[in-house]
Amino acid sequence: MATRDALPIIRAARTGTAAAQLALGARYFYGMSGLPQSTGTAFYWLERAARQNLEEAFMMIGQNVPYETVATMARPYEAAPWYEKAYDAGVLKAGLVFARIVLEHVKQCGVGAKKKALHVLKSLADAKDHEAQWMLAQYLHQNVPPSANRHSGAIESIEAVRFGNELTQKAAQAGIEAAQYSLSEQAWQNGSYKEYEILATPLAEKLLQRYEIARSQHVKEPLAAAQIELSSQETALLMNYAEVLQSQTKVPLLRVQRLLEIVAISGSAHARLKLGLRHARIDLAGERTFPNHGAAHYTKAIPWLLYAAHDGLPEAWHALSRIYAKSEFSQRNLITSRGYLERAAEMGLLSAQIEYAQTSWRYRRESQFNDIRAAYWWLKAAEQGDVQARKELEAFAKLxxxxxxxxxxxxxxxxxxxxxxxxxxxxxxxxxxxxxxxxxxxxxxxxxxxxxxxxxxxxxxxxxxxxxxxxxxxxxxxxxxxxxxxxxxxxxxxxxxxxxxxxxxxxxxxxxxxxxxxx
Incomplete structure (x- = not known):
C-alpha cells in the first residue's frame, strides 16, 4: 500500500502533471513509498511524462526500460525519439533500444532514423559493446543482396558479409548466446561437423544443466520436466549435436540418449522417434544398431514410439509394428503388429505399404481377403513410384x-x-x-x-x-x-x-x- 507522502503524487499524476508522472514512475520502478516494484507500471507513467517532452523521463526510460517492455506498446516506434534523446545525452544503453526499434520499424521511422540507428550500432560495436556487435551482424546478414551469396563480385556486399561474420565471432566469444547459436548453425550448414561439435558442446551443456534442474524438481514425474521449454534453435542444436556424437567411432550412446530425451520431453515428435529407436536398437529400416551397447529395451522404446506415433509420424507406427513382431520380445503380438503396420501404411509410409502388401500376400491362404489387401497396398506403393510394386501388380492386370x-x-x-x-x-x-x-x-x-x-x-x-x-x-x-x-x-x-x-x-x-x- 502506498505511503501517505505518495498519495499527492498519485493524485497529481492522474490529473496529468508531468513531474508527478515522472516521480510516480520512478517510485514504481524502484519499489519506493510502499509501492510494488513493477517495470510495466513504471513505464506506464514514464511514457505519459515523456509524451509531455520531459527530459528526465527520456533519460529514465533510456536508462531503465528494456526493449521487451517497449514492444508491448501499440506503436513501439513512437518511443524511438525518447531513446534517441537519451543516447544523445550520454545514456549509451539507450542506443541499442533505439536502433532495434528503428530497424524493426523502418517504414514508420524513416530513412534518416535508419541511417542514424546504423551509425549508433557501429559506434557501440567499435566501443566493444557485444550486444551492438551482434545486432549489427544480424542486420548485415539479413540485408545482404543475393549477388553476394552468388559470389558475383559485389565487393561491398562481400565485405559486409565478412564484417558481419567478424562481429558475430566477437559477440560469440564475449558470451552472446544468440551469436553462438548462429555460428553453430553456420558450421552445420557448411558441413563442418568437427567445428560444430566444438561450438555446440558448451551450449548443449547449458541445456543439459537446465534439464537436470527441472528433472530434480519432478523426480516422480519425469514428463513434468516438459516445463523446460526449448526454442526451435535449441531443439535443432540438441538434435544435430546428438547426430554428430552418434557418427563418432566410439558412440557415447548414453549421452546421445540424454540429449534426445531432453528434446523428446519438450515435445519434439522426431526426437521421440529417435529416442525410441535408440532404446530398441533398430533404425528406420528395422536393422539392428549399436550391437556393442547392450540389449534392446523394448519396454522403454514403446512409450516414446507411441508418443511419436500419436504426434503423426508413420515411421513410429512402423517401428512399433516391428517390435511387436520380434520373437525375443516378451509381449510379442502379431495382431497388434499388423494393426500398427496398417496405420503406418494408411499414413502413406512407402516402406510400410510394401511390407503390408508382402505380409498380406504371404498369408493369402489364411483369408480370402488378404490378396485383395495386398493388391491395394501394392497399388498405393506404385502410386508413389515404387518399381517393385509395379512389377507385383502385373499379376493382377487384365487379360x-x-x-x-x-x-x-x-x-x-x-x-x-x-x-x-x-x-x-x-x-x-x-x-x-x-x-x-x-x-x-x-x-x-x-x-x-x-x-x-x-x-x-x-x-x-x-x-x-x-x-x-x-x-x-x-x-x-x-x-x-x-x-x-x-x-x-x-x-x-x-x-x-x-x-x-x-x-x-x-x-x-x-x-x-x-x-x-x-x-
Missing part, C-alpha cells in the same frame, strides 16, 4: 485376349438388342473392360466382386473349372462400366436364383439372341 470374344459380339449388338437385353449387354461390356472369359462374364456377381481398386473374379461356386483371380481397376473406363452395371442391375439378385437364371439358361440366351456368339 485382353480373354475378353476378345465379347468384343466381337458387342460389335454386332444394336441399340434395339441392348434395350431388349440390358443385363446381358452390360455383362459383355464388363467382359471387354476386364478381360473375362465367357463363363466369368455370364456368372460373375460384380457387386460382391467390386472392391474399389480391383475386381474379384470368382465363379468357382457355379463353375468348378474356373480359378479365382483379381483384376485391377486401373482406368476410368473400367470404373464407368462398373457404375453403369450398378445402375442397370440396381437391386437385382445376381446369383443363379435371380431373374437371369442358372448358367445353362444364360448360355442359351446368349446363343439364341446373339447367334454369332456361338462357338
Amino acid at each position: 485382353p485376349l480373354k475378353g476378345k470374344w465379347a468384343e466381337q459380339i458387342l460389335d454386332q449388338v444394336t441399340t434395339k438388342i441392348r434395350k431388349a437385353n440390358p443385363f446381358l449387354s452390360i455383362r459383355l461390356e464388363i467382359a471387354v473392360a476386364f478381360g473375362l472369359s465367357r463363363p466369368e462374364a455370364l456368372l460373375l456377381d460384380f457387386r460382391k466382386g467390386d472392391h474399389g481398386h480391383c475386381l474379384e473374379v470368382d465363379i468357382s461356386k457355379y463353375h468348378a473349372k474356373s480359378r479365382r483371380r483379381l483384376v485391377l481397376v486401373d482406368s476410368e473406363e473400367q470404373r464407368e462400366v462398373l457404375k453403369a452395371a450398378a445402375r442397370v442391375f440396381g437391386d437385382v439378385d445376381l446369383s443363379t436364383n435371380g431373374p437371369e437364371g442358372n448358367y445353362r439358361k444364360r448360355q442359351y440366351k446368349l446363343k439364341t439372341l446373339l447367334p454369332s456368339s456361338t462357338p
Whole structure:
C-alpha cells in the first residue's frame, strides 16, 4: 500500500502533471513509498511524462526500460525519439533500444532514423559493446543482396558479409548466446561437423544443466520436466549435436540418449522417434544398431514410439509394428503388429505399404481377403513410384485376349438388342473392360466382386473349372462400366436364383439372341 507522502503524487499524476508522472514512475520502478516494484507500471507513467517532452523521463526510460517492455506498446516506434534523446545525452544503453526499434520499424521511422540507428550500432560495436556487435551482424546478414551469396563480385556486399561474420565471432566469444547459436548453425550448414561439435558442446551443456534442474524438481514425474521449454534453435542444436556424437567411432550412446530425451520431453515428435529407436536398437529400416551397447529395451522404446506415433509420424507406427513382431520380445503380438503396420501404411509410409502388401500376400491362404489387401497396398506403393510394386501388380492386370470374344459380339449388338437385353449387354461390356472369359462374364456377381481398386473374379461356386483371380481397376473406363452395371442391375439378385437364371439358361440366351456368339 502506498505511503501517505505518495498519495499527492498519485493524485497529481492522474490529473496529468508531468513531474508527478515522472516521480510516480520512478517510485514504481524502484519499489519506493510502499509501492510494488513493477517495470510495466513504471513505464506506464514514464511514457505519459515523456509524451509531455520531459527530459528526465527520456533519460529514465533510456536508462531503465528494456526493449521487451517497449514492444508491448501499440506503436513501439513512437518511443524511438525518447531513446534517441537519451543516447544523445550520454545514456549509451539507450542506443541499442533505439536502433532495434528503428530497424524493426523502418517504414514508420524513416530513412534518416535508419541511417542514424546504423551509425549508433557501429559506434557501440567499435566501443566493444557485444550486444551492438551482434545486432549489427544480424542486420548485415539479413540485408545482404543475393549477388553476394552468388559470389558475383559485389565487393561491398562481400565485405559486409565478412564484417558481419567478424562481429558475430566477437559477440560469440564475449558470451552472446544468440551469436553462438548462429555460428553453430553456420558450421552445420557448411558441413563442418568437427567445428560444430566444438561450438555446440558448451551450449548443449547449458541445456543439459537446465534439464537436470527441472528433472530434480519432478523426480516422480519425469514428463513434468516438459516445463523446460526449448526454442526451435535449441531443439535443432540438441538434435544435430546428438547426430554428430552418434557418427563418432566410439558412440557415447548414453549421452546421445540424454540429449534426445531432453528434446523428446519438450515435445519434439522426431526426437521421440529417435529416442525410441535408440532404446530398441533398430533404425528406420528395422536393422539392428549399436550391437556393442547392450540389449534392446523394448519396454522403454514403446512409450516414446507411441508418443511419436500419436504426434503423426508413420515411421513410429512402423517401428512399433516391428517390435511387436520380434520373437525375443516378451509381449510379442502379431495382431497388434499388423494393426500398427496398417496405420503406418494408411499414413502413406512407402516402406510400410510394401511390407503390408508382402505380409498380406504371404498369408493369402489364411483369408480370402488378404490378396485383395495386398493388391491395394501394392497399388498405393506404385502410386508413389515404387518399381517393385509395379512389377507385383502385373499379376493382377487384365487379360485382353480373354475378353476378345465379347468384343466381337458387342460389335454386332444394336441399340434395339441392348434395350431388349440390358443385363446381358452390360455383362459383355464388363467382359471387354476386364478381360473375362465367357463363363466369368455370364456368372460373375460384380457387386460382391467390386472392391474399389480391383475386381474379384470368382465363379468357382457355379463353375468348378474356373480359378479365382483379381483384376485391377486401373482406368476410368473400367470404373464407368462398373457404375453403369450398378445402375442397370440396381437391386437385382445376381446369383443363379435371380431373374437371369442358372448358367445353362444364360448360355442359351446368349446363343439364341446373339447367334454369332456361338462357338
